[in-house]
Amino acid sequence: MDALITRRDFLGSTLLASGAALLGGASPAELLADRDEFTGYGGVGEYSTSNGNTLQVLRDGHSIRDGLYDPLPKEIVDAGESYDCVIIGGGISGLAAALFFQRQASREMKCLVLENHPIFGGEAKQNEFLVEGQRLIAHQGSAIYQLQYPFSFLARFYDSIGLKAPKLTYQKWAGGQPELVLSRTPYEAAGLEHGQYGFWFGARFGHKPGMWLIDPLGKNLEGAPISQATRVEWLRWLRVQPVEEKKFEHPKVEGDAISRYLDSITLEQHYMERFGLSRETVRTLLSPVEGGGSGLGPDALSAYSDYAYEMLHPLADETSGTDQMFPGGNTIIARLLVKSLNPAAIDGPNDVEGVSRNIVNSSVLDASGSKARIRLSSTAIAVQHDGDPSKASSLTIAYLKESKLYRVRARSAVMAGGSWTTKHIVKDLSATHRDAYAQFYRSPCMMANIAMRNWRFLYKMGMSGCRWFEGIGNYMEVRKLALTGIESPTINPDSPIVLTLKVLYSYPGYSTEEQGNRGRAEMMRTSFREYETRIREQFTEMFGRAGFEAQRDIAGIILNRWGHAYLSPQPGFFFGRDGTPAPREILRNAPFGRIAFANTDLAGAMDHRYSILEAKRAVEQLLDQVLT
Numbered sequence: 001m002d003a004l005i006t007r008r009d010f011l012g013s014t015l016l017a018s019g020a021a022l023l024g025g026a027s028p029a030e031l032l033a034d035r036d037e038f039t040g041y042g043g044v045g046e047y048s049t050s051n052g053n054t055l056q057v058l059r060d061g062h063s064i065r066d067g068l069y070d071p072l073p074k075e076i077v078d079a080g081e082s083y084d085c086v087i088i089g090g091g092i093s094g095l096a097a098a099l100f101f102q103r104q105a106s107r108e109m110k111c112l113v114l115e116n117h118p119i120f121g122g123e124a125k126q127n128e129f130l131v132e133g134q135r136l137i138a139h140q141g142s143a144i145y146q147l148q149y150p151f152s153f154l155a156r157f158y159d160s161i162g163l164k165a166p167k168l169t170y171q172k173w174a175g176g177q178p179e180l181v182l183s184r185t186p187y188e189a190a191g192l193e194h195g196q197y198g199f200w201f202g203a204r205f206g207h208k209p210g211m212w213l214i215d216p217l218g219k220n221l222e223g224a225p226i227s228q229a230t231r232v233e234w235l236r237w238l239r240v241q242p243v244e245e246k247k248f249e250h251p252k253v254e255g256d257a258i259s260r261y262l263d264s265i266t267l268e269q270h271y272m273e274r275f276g277l278s279r280e281t282v283r284t285l286l287s288p289v290e291g292g293g294s295g296l297g298p299d300a301l302s303a304y305s306d307y308a309y310e311m312l313h314p315l316a317d318e319t320s321g322t323d324q325m326f327p328g329g330n331t332i333i334a335r336l337l338v339k340s341l342n343p344a345a346i347d348g349p350n351d352v353e354g355v356s357r358n359i360v361n362s363s364v365l366d367a368s369g370s371k372a373r374i375r376l377s378s379t380a381i382a383v384q385h386d387g388d389p390s391k392a393s394s395l396t397i398a399y400l401k402e403s404k405l406y407r408v409r410a411r412s413a414v415m416a417g418g419s420w421t422t423k424h425i426v427k428d429l430s431a432t433h434r435d436a437y438a439q440f441y442r443s444p445c446m447m448a449n450i451a452m453r454n455w456r457f458l459y460k461m462g463m464s465g466c467r468w469f470e471g472i473g474n475y476m477e478v479r480k481l482a483l484t485g486i487e488s489p490t491i492n493p494d495s496p497i498v499l500t501l502k503v504l505y506s507y508p509g510y511s512t513e514e515q516g517n518r519g520r521a522e523m524m525r526t527s528f529r530e531y532e533t534r535i536r537e538q539f540t541e542m543f544g545r546a547g548f549e550a551q552r553d554i555a556g557i558i559l560n561r562w563g564h565a566y567l568s569p570q571p572g573f574f575f576g577r578d579g580t581p582a583p584r585e586i587l588r589n590a591p592f593g594r595i596a597f598a599n600t601d602l603a604g605a606m607d608h609r610y611s612i613l614e615a616k617r618a619v620e621q622l623l624d625q626v627l628t
């Protein structure tokens with residue numbers, strides 16, 4: 001356990017130089033001061049210096065929060081640039097905003113995107129490993145997309161950026177061994193219905209060493225170390241069988257009576273009502289994984305958060321389900337957006353294969369002649385009207401790049417960076433908007449990508465995926481990958497793969513805000529080395545008896561720490577409480593002076609489709625009401 005994972009296949013590993021001694025009693029601030037202990041290994045390729053929120057991004061973010069640049073210092077450099085629109089944030093929402101602006105504004109109008117990370121994409125980025133000579137790719141955050149109705153706005157938008165065949169083709173099983181059913185996404189648990197999935201119960205359930213229950217559904221949970229009453233409840237949940245007398249109807253349209261009722265209670269209450277679960281079952285067996293994908297446990301969330309995604313009505317596909325995923329998740333959508341904005345930004349054709357295989361030409365992203373410039377490693381720290389917001393004809397935007405402060409002028413701005421920075425950097429925001437943003441709580445998530453030389457140990461146990469209820473992470477899946485940008489069209493137990501652990505932080509009983517703060521502190525305080533050790537110990541405990549050896553089988557680990565990963569909507573977030581308007585509506589209804597608001601968090605649901613739709617609305621508001 002003490003030996004470091006060998007990374008002889010990797011270039012540029014930084015971890016090896018770091019010392020465990022640094023961990024002893026170190027405060028979060030001390031750990032943050034050490035890049036290696038925070039960042040760890042970043043992989044190879046274009047994303048190797050941008051895994052999760054970088055330390056520099058965190059430091060710059062904290063300097064905004066702590067008011068270090070209030071008021072703006074005199075020595076700020078005037079970049080001498082003026083834009084029709086400056087867009088804060090180069091995630092899918094900011095990039096989509098730039099594209100809508102480019103397509104819909106007059107031909108002479110120019111925009112600038114300011115993005116604080118070293119590469120664009122926001123939560124839609126990927127990690128790359130080189131293992132046994134193969135390039136392995138996995139998502140850092142945003143993973144799946146859905147098939148849309150062919151003539152819907154989203155389907156036409158995908159098509160317009162080069163995603164012309166959204167239904168993807170995936171790796172096939174190869175080799176002589178009998179096939180296991182594999183998922184296409186991290187969330188599918190395809191093995192569960194086929195008896196090829198396992199639940200692991202450890203010390204929390206009185207088992208040390210822990211025990212496996214393979215095929216928990218087929219075995220009706222017989223053998224699980226839980227009471228008969230819990231077994232009955234949990235089976236109802238796993239089989240999605242609501243209690244008889246509580247016939248449940250999903251919301252049909254946003255704002256209907258069902259959705260409003262759901263928004264008035266917590267997700268925990270809803271699970272208890274719908275599935276007849278006890279609070280203890282929710283907290284022991286479901287939390288935080290079944291938190292509606294919103295970061296925290298269901299006790300803190302609006303029940304409607306579990307259904308908000310359904311309101312985009314994806315196209316049901318009977319043969320293969322609706323969810324699709326590129327090997328690196330929605331990274332490809334961000335890359336297609338950039339290629340559409342500036343064809344020279346990535347060589348090759350404007351299609352999925354083109355942007356998967358070719359690298360970004362960083363030098364042209366911010367070329368002065370471009371109508372849509374993208375400036376990376378640039379943190380916006382202040383956005384302010386030049387005068388009274390209701391009358392001003394321009395804005396001043398200050399940003400930090402390589403520890404230097406600059407300012408540019410703009411006729412309008414789209415805030416697409418997310419609630420947690422927007423509320424700090426729009427300096428003259430009205431009290432009403434400020435109050436609205438104060439009701440947005442975001443919580444952390446760490447995505448740990450673990451490159452494996454093979455997955456024979458899982459195969460030997462007859463599992464393609466599994467779930468556990470203590471320790472680090474909660475579940476993982478062997479994924480068959482879409483055939484885009486990867487080398488092997490087939491997969492078998494000897495194939496190198498990446499397993500992804502999603503680490504969520506929930507503290508049932510605490511408020512939404514407090515849960516987020518505690519989770520962030522825990523995630524930021526824990527060093528790379530500590531997390532690496534925990535992952536290796538967890539795997540050894542769970543799979544050691546099936547032949548897993550950390551030193552031999554794990555080829556490398558990348559941690560993607562997202563400090564403000566998810567919006568965690570509390571009850572009342574979506575439709576307001578006691579007759580007061582919902583906070584998101586205040587921000588969406590109209591621009592504030594020359595500033596419009598985007599980012600997926602305004603929808604209350606973390607989904608790249610909302611990133612696009614919120615961007616469209618924000619840009620159209622500026623074109624309709626602000627830019628003459």
Ligand SMILES: Cc1cc2nc3c(=O)[nH]c(=O)nc-3n(C[C@H](O)[C@H](O)[C@H](O)COP(=O)(O)OP(=O)(O)OC[C@H]3O[C@@H](n4cnc5c(N)ncnc54)[C@H](O)[C@@H]3O)c2cc1C
Binds near residue numbers: 140144330418425601
């Ligand atoms: C772990 C995880 C899994 C997810 N899985 C899925 C999924 O499977 N499918 C799906 O559709 N969605 C998923 N999402 C949701 C994801 O948020 C969206 O898909 C989408 O990527 C969000 O894009 P965005 O542009 O709205 O926000 P972001 O991606 O957060 O982009 C905002 C960007 O602005 C930058 N920024 C913020 N403040 C500033 C500033 N002051 N100056 C400069 N830059 C700034 C941020 O650092 C970031 O790069 C997931 C999210 C997470 C965290």
